[in-house]
Amino acid sequence: xxxxxxxxxxxxxxxxxxxxxxxxxxxxxxxxxxxxxxxxxxxxxxxxxxxxxxxxxxxxxxxxxxxxxxxxxxxxxxxxxxxxxxxxxxxxxxxxxxxxxxxxxxxxxxxxxxxxxxxxxxxxxxxxxxxxxxxxxxxxxxxxxxxxxxxxxxxxxxxxxxxxxxxxxxxxxxxxxxxxxxxxxxxxxxxxxxxxxxxxxxxxxxxxxxxxxxxxxxxxxxxxxxxxxxxxxxxxxxxxxxxxxxxxxxxxxxxxxxxxxxxxxxxxxxxxxxxxxxxxxxxxxxxxxxxxxxxxxxxxxxxxxxxxxxxxxxxxxxxxxxxxxxxxxxxxxxxxxxxxxxxxxxxxxxxxxxxxxxxxxxxxxxxxxxxxxxxxxxxxxxxxxxxxxxxxxxxxxxxxxxxxxxxxxxxxxxxxxxxxxxxxxxxxxxxxxxxxxxxxxxxxxxxxxxxxxxxxxxxxxxxxxxxxxxxxxxxxxxxxxxxxxxxxxxxxxxxxxxxxxxxxxxxxxxxxxxxxxxxxxxxxxxxxxxxxxxxxxxxxxxxxxxxxxxxxxxxxxxxxxxxxxxxxxxxxxxxxxxxxxxxxxxxxxxxxxxxxxxxxxxxxxxxxxxxxxxxxxxxxxxxxxxxxx
Numbered sequence: 001x002x003x004x005x006x007x008x009x010x011x012x013x014x015x016x017x018x019x020x021x022x023x024x025x026x027x028x029x030x031x032x033x034x035x036x037x038x039x040x041x042x043x044x045x046x047x048x049x050x051x052x053x054x055x056x057x058x059x060x061x062x063x064x065x066x067x068x069x070x071x072x073x074x075x076x077x078x079x080x081x082x083x084x085x086x087x088x089x090x091x092x093x094x095x096x097x098x099x100x101x102x103x104x105x106x107x108x109x110x111x112x113x114x115x116x117x118x119x120x121x122x123x124x125x126x127x128x129x130x131x132x133x134x135x136x137x138x139x140x141x142x143x144x145x146x147x148x149x150x151x152x153x154x155x156x157x158x159x160x161x162x163x164x165x166x167x168x169x170x171x172x173x174x175x176x177x178x179x180x181x182x183x184x185x186x187x188x189x190x191x192x193x194x195x196x197x198x199x200x201x202x203x204x205x206x207x208x209x210x211x212x213x214x215x216x217x218x219x220x221x222x223x224x225x226x227x228x229x230x231x232x233x234x235x236x237x238x239x240x241x242x243x244x245x246x247x248x249x250x251x252x253x254x255x256x257x258x259x260x261x262x263x264x265x266x267x268x269x270x271x272x273x274x275x276x277x278x279x280x281x282x283x284x285x286x287x288x289x290x291x292x293x294x295x296x297x298x299x300x301x302x303x304x305x306x307x308x309x310x311x312x313x314x315x316x317x318x319x320x321x322x323x324x325x326x327x328x329x330x331x332x333x334x335x336x337x338x339x340x341x342x343x344x345x346x347x348x349x350x351x352x353x354x355x356x357x358x359x360x361x362x363x364x365x366x367x368x369x370x371x372x373x374x375x376x377x378x379x380x381x382x383x384x385x386x387x388x389x390x391x392x393x394x395x396x397x398x399x400x401x402x403x404x405x406x407x408x409x410x411x412x413x414x415x416x417x418x419x420x421x422x423x424x425x426x427x428x429x430x431x432x433x434x435x436x437x438x439x440x441x442x443x444x445x446x447x448x449x450x451x452x453x454x455x456x457x458x459x460x461x462x463x464x465x466x467x468x469x470x471x472x473x474x475x476x477x478x479x480x481x482x483x484x485x486x487x488x489x490x491x492x493x494x495x496x497x498x499x500x501x502x503x504x505x506x507x508x509x510x511x512x513x514x515x516x517x518x519x520x521x522x523x524x525x526x527x528x529x530x531x532x533x534x535x536x537x538x539x540x541x542x543x544x545x546x547x548x549x550x551x552x553x554x555x556x557x558x559x560x561x562x563x564x565x566x567x568x569x570x571x572x573x574x575x576x577x578x579x580x581x582x583x584x585x586x587x588x589x590x591x592x593x594x595x596x597x598x599x600x601x602x603x604x605x606x607x608x609x610x611x612x613x614x615x616x617x618x619x620x621x622x623x624x625x626x627x628x629x
Contacts, residue, residue, distance in 0.1 A: 034126025041110035181252020212238030376401035444486030453490035483538030521581035
């Protein structure tokens with residue numbers, strides 16, 4: 001294992017201290033802090049609170065019954081009727097400000113979050129868990145219960161409007177979201193709350209390992225999300241992956257997501273993949289809504305449109321640089337800046353075959369001035385391997401510490417050289433000692449680059465469900481123009497989370513290294529030269545994220561992955577065992593497209609439908625037509 005830099009050591013030492021502090025009180029849920037259940041009226045907070053308290057052996061407090069009515073000596077409905085909504089909120093807030101308890105399950109009222117001072121006070125006593133229940137479920141419950149004590153409930157104001165208005169306050173105060181599927185029972189919601197508490201307490205379970213780690217359980221060193229975002233590449237040369245894989249989401253939760261906007265879907269999915277002690281819920285929300293806002297030309301962010309017959313296209317070009325990389329790189333720099341340890345500068349090294357470079361420069365230019373001052377970006381691109389527009393996009397960035405440099409070679413040379421820089425202790429030591437600067441990367445080898453791409457594959461399927469094209473559970477195939485395998489790998493991860501993807505189809509141009517590998521199990525770079533094409537973003541021979549895929553299909557065999565990719569570095573060749581090839585071919589298909597077929601596809605689709613495909617989409621279209629059954 002490689003040595004950690006001083007900044008990495010300091011960051012991890014702080015995390016170890018926090019972990020030890022928690023371990024000393026782990027026998028008591030949350031170390032004696034309260035579990036605070038928050039949500040709209042009709043969310044079932046009182047019943048869920050009782051179930052959770054019983055399961056954990058804790059006292060239960062219902063703010064309506066045990067705080068407000070005890071304080072006021074009258075029913076809550078009578079109080080609301082006597083003083084009116086505005087005065088009620090103020091008196092309710094003051095009663096909560098005087099509340100004191102510990103080690104309890106507390107069911108808040110639906111209107112508590114509307115009082116800022118009260119929520120600041122109560123939040124200090126425990127963990128706020130938001131019961132994010134479907135509005136239609138709530139309306140049905142309230143109709144059955146004939147509830148008449150809701151602030152804002154008056155003539156001309158619908159319950160749907162009340163719930164929509166209040167949602168902003170619940171989002172503001174939550175620590176952990178419990179996404180409730182349509183039709184979830186209170187018992188099922190209570191079970192989700194218990195799992196959420198367990199997850200929050202067990203931060204140490206959500207760590208990351210290298211794809212080349214020989215024995216996952218042997219190291220005492222914990223690598224958290226914040227570490228992998230900043231470090232980029234593992235110290236042994238491997239790529240970081242979640243130690244325990246991705247969380248599995250059930251069908252009813254996916255159906256809830258189908259009715260949400262793209263930023264809302266992204267937020268919920270990323271909350272499930274990023275522990276709240278790494279990035280708190282409110283800050284993650286701020287980053288996500290900034291990433292997928294007015295900077296995209298389509299409100300849908302990544303809309304799905306009908307092509308022909310049973311084929312649909314997901315448009316990933318609506319970002320500020322017209323590259324699909326914007327879907328990750330409008331968010332990744334924000335996560336990077338958030339996770340930066342103090343008193344340390346970072347130099348981001350990026351290799352691009354065209355679209356990554358401008359997307360990285362755009363993403364990092366959106367950071368605050370202070371974060372831009374601490375973060376330099378250096379993009380390397382092949383002089384002859386990118387389009388004129390891409391070259392102008394990259395070289396026009398002159399602000400702050402961001403620069404693009406052309407190289408008289410191909411993308412593989414740029415990527416290989418960056419990996420060598422990470423491994424050169426003389427270079428990294430000099431930068432650290434002389435300039436207080438640590439190297440990192442924004443290529444898809446960085447986990448924070450890959451993770452947001454899982455969202456748009458999930459979102460595409462949810463759009464098809466929302467629009468009635470398919471019912472949830474019906475499988476789809478996803479055909480992806482493939483070079484570095486990051487886009488394809490994120491589709492594999494979306495499938496792992498529960499999206500019913502049958503086959504991930506990798507579409508290559510005439511460089512076809514991935515197609516040859518998936519067909520034969522042999523990865524052979526010997527005597528192979530990169531050929532320029534009309535689809536430069538996939539003009540790649542050494543596919544970095546293939547390492548993550550082989551780790552995935554080999555049941556996390558780090559020894560095998562290390563052996564294969566060490567052999568590729570030294571001998572330019574490896575062959576996977578026959579049983580492993582079988583598993584690879586069960587998971588993915590592959591095909592390739594000639595330059596002539598690519599251009600012909602663009603012309604044919606435009607003639608038939610009026611739709612203009614770019615060259616990368618055309619590669620996927622040609623392969624999809626050949627391989628679909």
